[in-house]
Every structure is written in structure tokens, then in C-alpha cells.
Amino acid sequence: MKGLKIIVLAKQVPDTRNVGRDAMKADGTVNRAALPAIFNPEDLNALELALRIKDNNPGTTITVLTMGPGRAAEIIREAMYRGADKGYVITDRKFAGSDTLATSYALALAVKKLAPFHIVIAGRQAIDGDTAQVGPQVAEKLGLPQITYAEEILSFRKEEITVKRRLERGVETVSAPMPLVITVHSSAPECRARHAKYTIKYKRARSLSELQDTSEDYLQLQKDRPYLVIQEWSVDDIGADVEQLGLSGSPTKVRKIENVVFAGRESRLLSSSDDDIEDLMKELITNHTVG
Amino acid sequence: MANFYSDNKDLKFHLDHPLMKKIVQLKERDFAENDSCDYAFLDFEDAMDSYDKVLEIVGDICGNIIAPNAESVDNEGPSLVDNEVKYARGTKENHEALTRAGLIGMSLPRKYGGLNFPMVPYVIAAEIVSRADAGFANIWGLQDCAETLYEFGSEEIKNEFLPRFNKGATAAMDLTEPDAGSDLQAVQLKATYDEKKDTWLLNGVKRFITNGDADISLVLARSEEGTMDGRGLSLFVYDRKDKALTVRRIENKLGIKGSPTCELVFKNAPAKLVGNRKFGLIKYVMALMNSARLGVAAQSVGISEAAYREALKYAEERSQFGKPVILFPAVYELLRNMEVKIRAVRSLLYETARFVDIYKNFISISEERKLDPEERNDQKKYQRLSDVFNPLLKLIASEYSNEIAYDALQVHGGAGFMKDFPVERIYRDARITSIYEGTSQLQVVAAIRGVTSGTYLGIIRDSYEKETFRPDLEYLKPNLVKMTDEFEKCVKLVTEAEDSEYLDFHSRRLVEMAGNIIMGYLLLKDAKRDESFLQTAAIFTGIAKSQNSERAEYIVNFNKKDLGIYKYNFEI
Numbered sequence: 001m002k003g004l005k006i007i008v009l010a011k012q013v014p015d016t017r018n019v020g021r022d023a024m025k026a027d028g029t030v031n032r033a034a035l036p037a038i039f040n041p042e043d044l045n046a047l048e049l050a051l052r053i054k055d056n057n058p059g060t061t062i063t064v065l066t067m068g069p070g071r072a073a074e075i076i077r078e079a080m081y082r083g084a085d086k087g088y089v090i091t092d093r094k095f096a097g098s099d100t101l102a103t104s105y106a107l108a109l110a111v112k113k114l115a116p117f118h119i120v121i122a123g124r125q126a127i128d129g130d131t132a133q134v135g136p137q138v139a140e141k142l143g144l145p146q147i148t149y150a151e152e153i154l155s156f157r158k159e160e161i162t163v164k165r166r167l168e169r170g171v172e173t174v175s176a177p178m179p180l181v182i183t184v185h186s187s188a189p190e191c192r193a194r195h196a197k198y199t200i201k202y203k204r205a206r207s208l209s210e211l212q213d214t215s216e217d218y219l220q221l222q223k224d225r226p227y228l229v230i231q232e233w234s235v236d237d238i239g240a241d242v243e244q245l246g247l248s249g250s251p252t253k254v255r256k257i258e259n260v261v262f263a264g265r266e267s268r269l270l271s272s273s274d275d276d277i278e279d280l281m282k283e284l285i286t287n288h289t290v291g
Numbered sequence: 292m293a294n295f296y297s298d299n300k301d302l303k304f305h306l307d308h309p310l311m312k313k314i315v316q317l318k319e320r321d322f323a324e325n326d327s328c329d330y331a332f333l334d335f336e337d338a339m340d341s342y343d344k345v346l347e348i349v350g351d352i353c354g355n356i357i358a359p360n361a362e363s364v365d366n367e368g369p370s371l372v373d374n375e376v377k378y379a380r381g382t383k384e385n386h387e388a389l390t391r392a393g394l395i396g397m398s399l400p401r402k403y404g405g406l407n408f409p410m411v412p413y414v415i416a417a418e419i420v421s422r423a424d425a426g427f428a429n430i431w432g433l434q435d436c437a438e439t440l441y442e443f444g445s446e447e448i449k450n451e452f453l454p455r456f457n458k459g460a461t462a463a464m465d466l467t468e469p470d471a472g473s474d475l476q477a478v479q480l481k482a483t484y485d486e487k488k489d490t491w492l493l494n495g496v497k498r499f500i501t502n503g504d505a506d507i508s509l510v511l512a513r514s515e516e517g518t519m520d521g522r523g524l525s526l527f528v529y530d531r532k533d534k535a536l537t538v539r540r541i542e543n544k545l546g547i548k549g550s551p552t553c554e555l556v557f558k559n560a561p562a563k564l565v566g567n568r569k570f571g572l573i574k575y576v577m578a579l580m581n582s583a584r585l586g587v588a589a590q591s592v593g594i595s596e597a598a599y600r601e602a603l604k605y606a607e608e609r610s611q612f613g614k615p616v617i618l619f620p621a622v623y624e625l626l627r628n629m630e631v632k633i634r635a636v637r638s639l640l641y642e643t644a645r646f647v648d649i650y651k652n653f654i655s656i657s658e659e660r661k662l663d664p665e666e667r668n669d670q671k672k673y674q675r676l677s678d679v680f681n682p683l684l685k686l687i688a689s690e691y692s693n694e695i696a697y698d699a700l701q702v703h704g705g706a707g708f709m710k711d712f713p714v715e716r717i718y719r720d721a722r723i724t725s726i727y728e729g730t731s732q733l734q735v736v737a738a739i740r741g742v743t744s745g746t747y748l749g750i751i752r753d754s755y756e757k758e759t760f761r762p763d764l765e766y767l768k769p770n771l772v773k774m775t776d777e778f779e780k781c782v783k784l785v786t787e788a789e790d791s792e793y794l795d796f797h798s799r800r801l802v803e804m805a806g807n808i809i810m811g812y813l814l815l816k817d818a819k820r821d822e823s824f825l826q827t828a829a830i831f832t833g834i835a836k837s838q839n840s841e842r843a844e845y846i847v848n849f850n851k852k853d854l855g856i857y858k859y860n861f862e863i
Binding site for chain 2: 192193194195196197198199200201203225227
């Protein structure tokens with residue numbers, strides 16, 4: 001295939017692998033300021049699949065879309081260091097508090113603005129919410145077919161794509177017509193390292209709100225090198241209805257946050273004998289913890 | 292996520308050396324390219340920041356891909372399948388990751404797809420790759436061949452071969468033969484010009500060739516029939532696509548097992564002449580060997596760093612007699628000495644890399660325009676320094692890496708002798724460094740010129756000794772001055788006799804004395820920029836002083852007539 005147009009949906013997430021005391025705010029939402037912000041891991045898997053399509057199909061372009069505060073431009077840069085062509089940050093105070101429904105509404109509008117395209121690809125889920133809803137909801141709102149839990153892109157034939165899915169107890173090979181939405185599982189190849197030349201080229205790429213926040217004077221540079229501009233889109237830019245955004249557009253309400261501490265009675269003491277280990281393995285296989 | 296660059300702040304320290312301003316200015320020709328190329332640097336700060344960022348990528352790949360693969364690569368090794376060398380799985384993955392990140396051909400000009408990196412950041416990258424896997428560092432490091440093609444090849448050769456490096460082409464430098472090892476003048480592989488085919492054809496055998504089945508091979512061959520010495524040799528470039536080469540076998544080695552060492556048979560293999568006929572050994576291979584030696588020095592320092600870290604970790608974790616073994620003087624002295632040696636030789640490594648950077652840049656600029664007298668002087672000065680620092684560095688770095696790997700294994704006790712810890716692999720990998728690209732004994736032959744010509748003494752007396760150091764370190768300087776006096780006395784004693792065998796006999800001692808003084812001063816200089824070098828300089832000077840006294844004592848008390856009792860009565 002020549003010249004595919006791919007849109008990668010990515011999210012900057014708090015690194016929930018390093019959760020501390022102040023990870024949650026009193027209202028039950030995540031305290032983003034307290035956790036280091038990273039590129040959502042499965043979105044990196046999605047980016048890698050997109051980059052592999054680009055490696056094998058010259059002329060392919062990759063556009064990264066992210067929704068979040070101005071500093072989310074950081075993950076656009078990270079994607080560009082690895083071979084993405086450009087990116088947009090959908091950012092506006094009016095998006096604050098959006099759940100998956102409101103988020104997918106906004107993302108779907110932004111994707112539409114970038115049409116025509118062949119593939120929208122995203123991580124299966126983000127490590128902050130673990131819902132795995134946004135990708136499928138975007139597909140529904142756009143009226144596009146979707147392939148979830150993708151692990152590998154197998155082939156392209158005319159306007160059709162064949163993908164290997166990683167399921168709980170095996171793999172499944174499915175084909176679907178393009179354009180479509182794909183969500184990617186963590187068993188897909190890890191994302192490649194940054195590329196030296198792209199890193200040098202794009203290290204000064206900034207969004208407008210980033211420039212306002214720092215003393216960096218890149219305006220002239222951006223005029224000479226337009227590829228250093230990371231565009232920001234507001235509610236108006238994507239033509240969204242404010243009612244469907246933020247808290248008002250989000251039916252999800254957090255009722256209560258519970259701190260779960262595993263108590264000692266939930267643990268069992270095993271000996272290192274072969275019998276004990278075999279019994280445990282059998283039990284784990286039966287209850288699908290492993291296998 | 293491990294990062295082998297950012298977890299070692301000494302690397303950034305050496306990258307940030309004040310002389311970099313001059314090096315970057317020369318290398319970037321006053322930043323002339325930044326309008327035409329979107330990854331060219333805007334200014335000095337941008338260049339330095341870019342080196343830093345690219346080295347972070349190298350550190351990332353080394354920490355997260357290459358180092359974790361090292362054990363399996365060592366076990367699996369390369370294999371020979373249908374006359375083709377197949378890399379171990381991990382080797383292939385390493386190479387692909389570096390290629391994908393644009394890290395092959397780093398020092399090539401941008402017009403050939405390179406990053407136009409000076410030696411200093413390139414050598415830092417080489418050190419990090421070697422720390423991750425010394426065997427793999429050979430495969431990656433052979434991108435030096437691109438440098439040789441760039442320096443000496445015709446436009447046609449440059450355009451044909453250079454852009455392939457950045458796309459992941461592998462390289463080999465085919466010099467050694469069964470009867471031509473240290474003595475390359477004895478190379479016999481034949482190059483004949485075939486008028487009908489309008490090409491050179493290579494016929495013969497090469498042995499111990501690292502990465503022998505590479506995409507692009509530089510081959511030293513005898514182009515002048517009837518000649519017997521180095522003046523009959525020329526350098527050729529052979530393209531693997533021509534499939535005129537048989538890999539007879541892959542050697543089974545003690546260490547660096549991931550790096551395929553091949554015996555090759557060339558049969559009517561078409562090849563292109565690089566540069567001029569007859570210059571193969573005397574000019575091109577000499578230049579190639581110089582960068583290869585810098586490469587082995589970087590590899591040695593990388594191996595030392597890996598060994599030291601393994602030893603340190605083990606000494607903290609292992610308890611005996613009720614406490615971690617790191618708390619025993621016998622162990623902490625070993626560890627501290629390793630650290631001090633690494634820092635000392637690393638300073639020598641990057642000092643040498645800077646010298647090479649400056650003179651090579653002037654050579655390259657002189658091809659574009661005439662150098663002014665001051666620039667010509669600079670070129671000569673730094674070339675002279677490189678010529679004597681390079682063998683000194685290779686000697687010391689490789690010997691240190693063997694000593695440090697030995698001590699690191701010792702810290703592990705019996706566990707270190709088992710395959711369970713990486714240190715046994717590191718120990719085996721270190722062993723080659725003092726052998727290939729010229730044995731330690733041959734490095735001394737080259738470095739002794741720095742002693743007899745007064746080049747070492749010159750830089751010590753005229754440059755290092757004239758510097759003022761931190762007041763709290765000034766007390767170390769008189770020690771170094773005394774060591775220099777002692778060195779001068781020994782040199783005088785040995786050279787005055789005008790007996791070359793007597794000089795040869797003591798030359799390693801003299802070269803190592805010079806090395807100790809130079810490293811002592813370099814650490815004092817480093818302490819001006821970073822306080823953590825204070826104690827390193829103090830420990831090193833103490834050790835170096837006693838080592839030099841021992842050597843001086845031996846030389847002074849040695850009776851020239853006693854040479855005879857060392858000799859063997861062996862008839863040729």
C-alpha cells in the first residue's frame with residue numbers, strides 16, 4: 001500500500017506504577033500533579049504498529065492526536081522523535097472532568113476534522129482509568145468498523161487490513177475494510193527508541209501554551225520551521241457542543257474511593273515441595289489466573 | 292528504565308569539556324549547514340544539547356536491549372549456515388535497534404546520512420555500547436570503516452558505499468592473514484587488475500576477521516606483484532553482494548563470543564581500489580588502526596565500567612562474618628582502586644579523543660581551503676599528540692580492563708567463577724583488548740617515540756605543569772613534578788646508552804611512567820570542574836607515585852650487561 005494516512009490516539013497519563021499517598025484528590029479524581037506524566041504504555045504499542053506500517057509503506061503519514069492539558073504536547077514530541085509526522089493537542093478548560101463518553105465525542109470530532117484517513121489506531125486502554133472504552137466509542141461515533149486487542153498487522157489487500165488479535169485464551173485473525181479503528185494490546189511489540197535525527201529535528205517543537213509557560217523564545221524559529229509548531233485545538237476548533245463535554249457531558253460519576261489493603265488472611269503458605277507447587281499450578285490454571 | 296548514559300555522570304562531564312567549543316566550531320564549519328538540513332545544529336549550545344540527547348538514546352538502547360541480550364548472545368554466538376554468517380538472535384535485535392534509531396554512521400557527514408558527530412560523543416557512545424556488550428561493540432564499532440572510506444575513497448566510492456551505513460550496512464576490515472598478524476607487511480592476498488572485466492580481483496585467505504561476512508569489507512591486498520614489503524600493498528573495498536567470498540569457518544573464542552571471527556577465502560572477488568595504489572598499509576591502514584585503537588580503548592573502559600559495577604553490587608549484597616563484604620578493607624580497597632583507575636584512564640581516553648578531533652578536522656578543512664599558519668601549527672601539534680597518546684591510551688586502557696575484570700571477579704569469590712554472574716563473561720571479554728589492534732607490546736613500540744622525542748615531557752612540562760590547580764590540591768602537584776623529574780632522569784639514563792635493545796627492554800616501564808604522570812595531571816585538571824575528582828586524584832597520585840618509584844628503582848639499578856642473562860640462545 002502506498003501513502004496510508006494513520007491517526008494515532010494517545011494519552012498522557014500519570015505513572016500509576018509509582019503511586020504515592022497523594023495520588024487521589026478529595027473529589028475522587030486523579031491528582032495528576034502528584035504523579036510523573038508518561039506516554040500511556042499501550043499507546044506506545046499502537047504507535048509502534050503505526051510506525052511499522054509506515055516502514056513498509058512509503059508515503060505513509062502518522063498524525064498523533066491527544067487530549068489533555070497543554071503539557072500533553074510532550075507526548076506528541078515523543079511520538080515525533082520516533083517517526084510520527086505531526087500532532088495536535090486538543091486542549092481547553094471546557095474539557096476538564098470529561099469521562100470516556102465525553103472524551104470519545106471530542107476525539108471523534110477531531111478525527112473527522114483530519115479526514116480522509118485509513119486507520120485510527122490507539123492503545124487498548126490507559127493505565128489511569130483502565131476502561132478500554134475510548135477506542136471502541138470513537139469507532140461507534142464515527143460509524144467505523146473496529147478491531148480491538150490487536151497484536152500484529154498481518155497484511156493489506158486493497159482497502160482491507162488483516163490483524164492478529166490477542167485474546168484471553170488464544171489468538172484470532174480478522175480482516176476489516178478501511179477506514180477503521182484499531183486498539184492495540186500490550187503484547188504487541190514494544191515501541192522503538194527515539195531516532196537520533198528526528199530527536200535533533202523536533203526537540204524544539206512546542207505548542208502555543210508551552211511557549212507561554214516558558215521563557216523559550218522560539219517564535220522566530222517556528223516561523224522559519226513550521227514543523228516545529230504543535231497545533232492546539234479548542235472546543236471551537238473541533239466544533240463541539242459544550243454540553244456534551246466536561247462534567248456535564250460525563251455520565252460517569254465516582255461514588256466512593258476505597259483504599260484496598262490486602263490482609264494477611266488472603267495469603268497462603270506453601271512449601272517448596274513438588275506436590276504443593278503442582279496443586280497451586282492446577283488451581284491457578286483452573287481459575288484462569290494463568291494459561 | 293535503565294540508561295547507560297545518564298546513570299554515569301562522568302560521561303556528561305567529559306562531553307562538557309571546555310575544548311568542545313573549538314571542536315564543535317571546526318566540525319560544524321561555523322554551522323553552515325543549518326539552513327539546508329533540518330537536523331543540523333543551529334549553534335554551539337544546540338550541538339551540545341543534541342549530542343546529549345542522542346547519547347541518551349544510545350544509553351536507552353544499551354540499558355534496555357543490548358545489555359539484557361548479552362548473556363544469550365554469549366551462549367548462542369553466531370553460526371555459519373550455507374556460507375553465510377548468521378548473528379545470534381540478540382545480536383540481530385541489537386543491530387536493528389541501533390539502525391532504527393539512526394545510530395550507525397554517527398560520525399559521517401550529513402550528506403551521507405550521518406550525524407556529523409565529532410570523536411568525543413562518538414567515543415562516549417562506543418564506551419556505553421561496550422559496557423552493555425563488548426562483543427557486540429565490535430560489530431557496531433566497525434562503522435569506523437566508513438570513516439576510512441570517507442577520508443580516502445574517491446567520490447564514486449563515497450557515493451556508492453557511505454549512504455548504506457546509516458541504513459544498517461555492516462562492515463569489516465580484512466587485514467590479518469595466517470602469516471601476517473602483527474607484521475602486516477607480510478600480507479599475501481593477491482589483487483590483480485583484470486583488463487577485460489575492468490576491475491580488480493582479489494584472491495587469497497584472510498584469518499581472524501571480525502565480522503568477516505559483512506556487507507562492506509575493506510581488504511588489504513598485495514597489488515604490486517613481486518614486492519615483499521608494505522609498499523606493495525593497497526586497500527580495496529569489497530561488496531558482499533558480489534558473493535565471491537567463502538567463509539571457511541567461525542573461530543571458537545575465549546570471549547567476545549557474539550562477534551563472529553572468520554576465516555575467509557577470496558576467489559576472484561571483484562573489488563574497488565580505495566585511494567592510491569601502494570598506500571594501503573603505509574597510509575590508510577595506519578589511519579584506520581589509529582581510530583580502531585581509540586575504539587578498543589573505549590571498549591576497554593566500557594568493559595571496566597561493567598566489571599566495576601558488577602563487583603560493587605555484589606560486594607554490597609554479599610555478607611560474610613555478619614556484614615556486607617564491602618566493609619572489609621581488603622575488598623573496599625580493590626573496589627576503590629578499580630573506580631580510580633577507570634576515572635583516570637577515562638580522562639586519558641577523552642583527552643586523546645579531543646586531540647584526534649582537532650587534527651582530523653583540520654585535515655578535513657584543508658581539503659576545502661588553505662589553512663592559515665596558525666591552523667597548520669595547531670594541526671601539527673594535535674596530530675603529534677594524537678600519535679603518541681593513542682598507543683599510550685590503548686596500552687593502559689586495555690591492561691586496566693584486564694586488571695579490573697580480574698579484580699571484579701575476585702570480589703565475587705567462588706560465585707564469580709560460576710556462569711551465574713555476568714562477571715565471568717566480562718572477564719573473558721576483557722582478555723582480547725590487550726591483544727587485538729596491536730598487542731600491548733606493539734603499543735609500547737609506538738608509544739616509546741613519545742618518550743624519546745620528548746613529546747610526553749613537552750606536554751607535561753609546558754602545559755599540564757603550568758596550570759594552577761585548586762588550593763586544596765596544590766599539595767599533589769609537587770608529587771607529580773617529582774615524578775616528572777624522576778621520569779626525565781630515567782629517560783636520560785636509558786637513551787644516553789644509545790643501545791636500541793636496552794631501550795626496548797625498558798620501554799614499557801618508561802611509557803607507563805609517562806602515562807601515570809599524565810593521568811595524574813588530567814585528574815587534577817578534572818577536579819577543577821568537578822569536586823568528586825578530588826579524592827580520585829589523591830588516590831591515583833599516591834598509587835602512581837609508588838609505581839613509578841618502583842620502575843625507576845629497577846631502571847637505575849639495572850646493569851646493562853645483565854640483558855644477556857635474560858636472553859635465550861635461539862638460532863633462527
